[in-house]
Amino acid sequence: MGQGEYELLWSDRPRPGRGRPSGLTRERIVAEAVAIADTEGLHKVSMKHLAERLGSGVMSLYRHVPGKDELVVLMYDSLMADPVDLPAAESWRDVLLHWGRAVMGMFRAHPWAVTVGTGHRTMGPGEAGWVDEVLGRLTAVGLPADLGLMAVLTVDCFALGAVRPEIGGADSSAQFFQFLADPGIRDRFPHLSRLAPAAADSDDLIEDYFEFGLNRVIDGLEQYLEGNR
Amino acid sequence: MGQGEYELLWSDRPRPGRGRPSGLTRERIVAEAVAIADTEGLHKVSMKHLAERLGSGVMSLYRHVPGKDELVVLMYDSLMADPVDLPAAESWRDVLLHWGRAVMGMFRAHPWAVTVGTGHRTMGPGEAGWVDEVLGRLTAVGLPADLGLMAVLTVDCFALGAVRPEIGGADSSAQFFQFLADPGIRDRFPHLSRLAPAAADSDDLIEDYFEFGLNRVIDGLEQYLEGNR
DNA sequence: CTTATTAGCGTATGTCATACGCATCGTTCG
DNA sequence: CGAACGATGCGTATGACATACGCTAATAAG
Numbered sequence A, B: 001m002g003q004g005e006y007e008l009l010w011s012d013r014p015r016p017g018r019g020r021p022s023g024l025t026r027e028r029i030v031a032e033a034v035a036i037a038d039t040e041g042l043h044k045v046s047m048k049h050l051a052e053r054l055g056s057g058v059m060s061l062y063r064h065v066p067g068k069d070e071l072v073v074l075m076y077d078s079l080m081a082d083p084v085d086l087p088a089a090e091s092w093r094d095v096l097l098h099w100g101r102a103v104m105g106m107f108r109a110h111p112w113a114v115t116v117g118t119g120h121r122t123m124g125p126g127e128a129g130w131v132d133e134v135l136g137r138l139t140a141v142g143l144p145a146d147l148g149l150m151a152v153l154t155v156d157c158f159a160l161g162a163v164r165p166e167i168g169g170a171d172s173s174a175q176f177f178q179f180l181a182d183p184g185i186r187d188r189f190p191h192l193s194r195l196a197p198a199a200a201d202s203d204d205l206i207e208d209y210f211e212f213g214l215n216r217v218i219d220g221l222e223q224y225l226e227g228n229r
Numbered sequence C: 001c002t003t004a005t006t007a008g009c010g011t012a013t014g015t016c017a018t019a020c021g022c023a024t025c026g027t028t029c030g
Numbered sequence D: 001c002g003a004a005c006g007a008t009g010c011g012t013a014t015g016a017c018a019t020a021c022g023c024t025a026a027t028a029a030g
Helices: A002-010 A026-040 A047-054 A058-063 A068-078 A092-109 A112-118 A125-140 A145-162 A172-180 A190-194 A202-227 B002-010 B026-040 B047-054 B058-063 B068-078 B092-109 B112-118 B125-140 B145-162 B172-180 B190-194 B202-227
Strands: none
Touching: A002 A068, A002 B172, A026 A047, A026 A068, A047 A058, A068 A112, A068 A125, A092 A112, A092 A125, A092 A145, A092 A202, A112 A145, A112 B112, A125 A145, A125 B190, A145 A202, A145 B145, A145 B202, A172 B002, A190 B125, A202 B145, A202 B202, B002 B068, B026 B047, B026 B068, B047 B058, B068 B112, B068 B125, B092 B112, B092 B125, B092 B145, B092 B202, B112 B145, B125 B145, B145 B202
């Protein structure tokens, strides 16, 4: 599987001079699939539906994409095809902050990518471009690339985990605490139940949670990196 | 979707006195499905395959589980049906360390759960039990539950993100840097390429990465919580 | 113009989840 | 003790899905 995915993501597919020119392109297919996933959800991305949207026959898609699984991999990497938007920063702390927000922004805009990215560990050119860019920013402000990679990875991990509560929808926690109110259940989870009142306005809490956690994670990295200077 | 999932996970299903007694049980079905996912992968969990393993007809399963999607939700929560294994600890730092390792251990033992848990945000009784337990430990060593919840959430997020690189298999990074060696690609990702030699023995690095990152995250939390005492 | 070469795609196949309805088998009540 | 009841077990049918195969059409190179 691994080998195939690298081929898929990295190999050039030269346009041959000969033969019938293609109306469809891999890029159009992937872009349309992303549009469907964004608006209707990943489970609505079927070859049939996708072909209808593109005004083509179902099997035509297979001339440009090896299969459904590979399409999803391409969809994911395409989200990072454009350079990552990182504001100029003078400290590596700010670089990491901006990096975390950029990654988080991407996941928020494409919730389906959280699931896809989780189960899949092959870096494509898009993702490599993002990582390369942030590593460059970090070295520019004095952080060695090897330490930088660890820091980036840590922030990345956190962002991926942190976007999770947001995906389920805002009212899910309210519903949960409603269940907790049942006496039979409340007694089984005493510590959790004690949080119920505080969690009443937990929407705001979740809203800001990412910034809180991100800053804590970077605090920890800072402490370590300053010590290792 | 949310309402249904809460019903599914939390409602009691009383055994009626009347009627034919059931040979199959929801517990047996879920346990067998977990066994398949562990050994053959989540994509091998089909109703047909599962029924064969259980020696029953396919449609019999639907008497005990509403459908495939619901089965997967039940599989996930069943992983936390047994109490979380947290060694005794005297500092909340150690409690969080043990918590992180416990969560990580669960994901390592059941890699498919990473994908499932990512796309799904309804706490079942199992997960609630784990969270309640760690909150109890934290309050016992003096950390207020509301701060504790944020800390637990942060460690959780990190563990979920950190297990990701491990899932793809050990040699995937080696393969990646092999691609990076190509001159045409190397020039496009200069900072990443400069890491190639250091990443040669990156297996060891990844092996220990979780402990490194976990400690950094807890450092950051510590700094914040000490300040807020 | 001919031919090589590629794209477009209809049809067929196999897999999957699952709705429906019937047969079956303890339990419970008359 | 037997008959009605109510739940379970499950075969069959259906519809969605990915995709292998092979034919047709379009175009550029010679």
